[in-house]
Amino acid sequence: MTSAEPSPGAEDPTPDGAPAAREVLHRPGYRRLLLLCLLLGVLIALASFFFVSLQHGVQRGVWEALPEAVGYDRAPWWWPMPALLLAGLIAAPIITRLPGGGGHLPVNGLGGPSLGPEALPGVVVSALTTLPLGVVLGPEAPLMALGSGLALLAARAMRQAPDSQAGKLLGAAGSTAAISTILGGPVTAAVLVVEGAGFGGSRLVMLLLPCLLTSAAGAVVFTGFGHWTGLSIGALTLPELPPNVLPDAGDFLWGVPASALIAVLVAGARSLGRRTARATREHTAVRTVGVALAVGGCLTAYALLTGRNPEEAALSGQKTLAQLAGHPGTWSIAALVALVACKGLAWSLCLGALRGGPIFPATLLGAAVGIACSGLPGLGTTPGLALGIAAGATVITGLPLSSSVLTVLLLGSDAHEQMPLIVTASVVAFVTAQLLPQRDTGDRTGAARP
CATH class of the missing domain: 1.10.3080.10 (Clc chloride channel)
Incomplete structure (x- = not known):
């Protein structure tokens, strides 16, 4: 024989030099990481559910219940001025004094330096107190920061101190689990990961698997809690649409x-x-x-x-x-x-x-x-x-x-x-x-x- 046949477990090297998917999946550490991500998806979904439910409840109180309580059938024209003044007074010390500054600057998009667990208080307080007052921003970035921070915090609590690469993977998985709850399921969140990762091949597969697990588990828990409790979460949905017409x-x-x-x-x-x-x-x-x-x-x-x-x-x-x-x-x-x-x-x-x-x-x-x-x-x-x-x-x-x-x-x-x-x-x-x-x-x- 002029050449030896490859053994059944051998894998050809990937073009980018990264380990093949089969090789990584055979590693016990990666399988434990997948199990951890599955559990984290449930925990992060629960936290996200109560987070967005509370935010939505405060929002309804500010813009519907409170105007009715003072004699208006809806918020009057001047209502945004005191509401946004209060939002600014709350946001200013959070941004300048608390660790993490209340989250990423939104003009930079959803990305940015990873926020650790120490930034969670500022992110949560900022989102729950300023967004319902009328700030023209969405809950998706705070949710992603919440998911990432909780994932790293849970790893620390279980004495599973992740290395740099595993920490980034856990953070990404936590963010995906949280954002999938507000976007209606794991599909959009998974595509965000795929498109935003900037690489492909086995590296993308290794990143995508934990994110899919956390987001899928989170979506199931999030949806179930919504039906069970009857609480409104204000997810991005379109219950009614104009009559559909085939584009010409x-x-x-x-x-x-x-x-x-x-x-x-x-x-x-x-x-x-x-x-x-x-x-x-x-x-x-x-x-x-x-x-x-x-x-x-x-x-x-x-x-x-x-x-x-x-x-x-x-x-x-x-x-x-x-x-x-x-x-x-x-x-x-x-x-x-x-x-x-x-x-x-x-x-x-x-x-x-x-x-x-x-x-x-x-x-x-x-x-x-x-x-x-x-x-x-x-x-x-x-x-x-x-x-x-x-x-x-x-x-x-x-x-x-x-x-x-x-x-x-x-x-x-x-x-x-x-x-x-x-x-x-x-x-x-x-x-x-x-x-x-x-x-x-x-x-x-x-x-x-x-």
């Missing part, structure tokens, strides 16, 4: 420039957020309060201009997105333009000074632009909604595949016909955003000075 040539002809327009608007808001971040590096406490007041002014302006509830422009936009999707005919073009202008400005200010997630408001802004454009001849309401959500999410995340999957899951049974348009919108928005001039702040940490 007109939808694509209008959809391409509409997606590019959304990319320009969202990228412009992000650019303003970066300028806000630079401005608040010095005298952070005072300027944070000032930014919060400016956000309140934007929300008040929306209520005065439209005569509508200021809550529509406040908060993460989950509730407003559902209302917009279910009853688009109740919104005039002028109201949609005011929503995009006022909420977009408020969101850009929050991106650079406060704490929370950037994705949910971006999906609402994109949807509002898409539905406004559906008044054009040839562009349907459902296609406008679909392309708007996809384009808005793509620009702020920089992940077109994840944004497409998120849009498909939101649209549910209506997504099948809209898939080509959704993918087209994501690609057009991504390319447009990449071609726009970009200026980096040079500060990815969100470091603040009193």
